[in-house]
Amino acid sequence: MKYHDKDLVELQQISYKYSLYRTGDFNFADEISNEAIGIFLLKADTIEKSNLTGWIVNTSKNLIQSNYRTSKKEKRDIEKYQHDLLNRLNANVTEKKNSMINETFTEVLQTLDNDEMKTILLYFQCDEKLKLMNSLLDISYDALRKKISRIKRKLKAETFKKLGGIATKKIVTPQLNKLIIDFLKSFKTNLEANSLEKMYYYFSKIDLDNYNPTYEIAKIIDYEIHFTNSVYKVWIFYKNKNNNTDSFFIEFFVDEKNRLKIFTPPQKSKKVFKLSSDSEDGKKILQMLKNAKTDNKGISKFSSDDLEKILKQLNEK
Secondary structure, eight states: OOOOHHHHHHHHHHHHHHHHHHHOOHHHHHHHHHHHHHHHHHHGGGSOGGGHHHHHHHHHHHHHHHHSOOOTTTSOOHHHHHHHHHHHHHHHHHTOTTOSOOTTHHHHHTTSOHHHHHHHHHHHHTTTOHHHHHHHSSSOHHHHHHHHHHHHHHHHHHHHHHTTOOSSGGGOOHHHHHHHHHHHHHHHHHHHTTOGGGGHHHHTTSOOTTOOOOOOEEEEEEEEEEEETTEEEEEEEEEETTSOEEEEEEEEEEOTTSOEEEEEEEEEOSOOOOOOTTSHHHHHHHHHHHHOEEOTTSOEEOOHHHHHHHHHHHHHO
16 A cells, blocks of 8 residues: 555654653654654555554554663653753643643643653644544543643643732642542541541641540531642631531641641631522622632732621621
């Protein structure tokens, strides 16, 4: 079967993208893709046209396994590898007119680990086409979609923080969300069992001897977050045993080992208002929030005077 130059270029690009994803080495990916095309030209007549992508990926995989210098001693210096990958990824993404990433992108990219950087690079090299990317990797489409979504959410969250966002859930990465949820689950369980001492690694920064909470948590509903000076303050809303909405807040930081460390243990919030979105007051506040603009720190700038009037009316009811 005869193949045109366009077909060969497309196959070479598939091999290059896959090889770069697997090795992180731009020069070696180029070598592998060229060698894979050479083998393809020798065997083209024996390859089913419907399986070209699968063939070129498997051939590239075999070439990598047999030729790539996988030994840690022979591998390139990791800092140089990260620098090269970061530069290539930054150039690839910032060229896009509708990119979600702004001028802080290079700095934000450094929050990704190597696997995340390679994955998002391949994603953009595939023109954000998950089906094409999925055809190159040994991973289910659903798992790949979730992985890309997690990386995008992480990039968005870190970007909002770099831009000064401090009071919005947009600054919460999937990893941070998991840390918060895991803490709340553990707190609820140990609170009920009167065994908070088991959570020492969370509470190692405070004295639990004088801490005796009396919360009765039936179900965690949601949380709101505030971030400043590397400290998170989180308000947690929950249903108590009487099925009423209540809340408490915590303050914590994330240490170098990505562990949640509590500064302020769960403390009762001073005041909680429960409003139905269909109520007159609820509709007023919702409309205020919808109309409000957000400043460069992520805080909604709505009329505090009007809000105080509504809250005062609620107190009097």
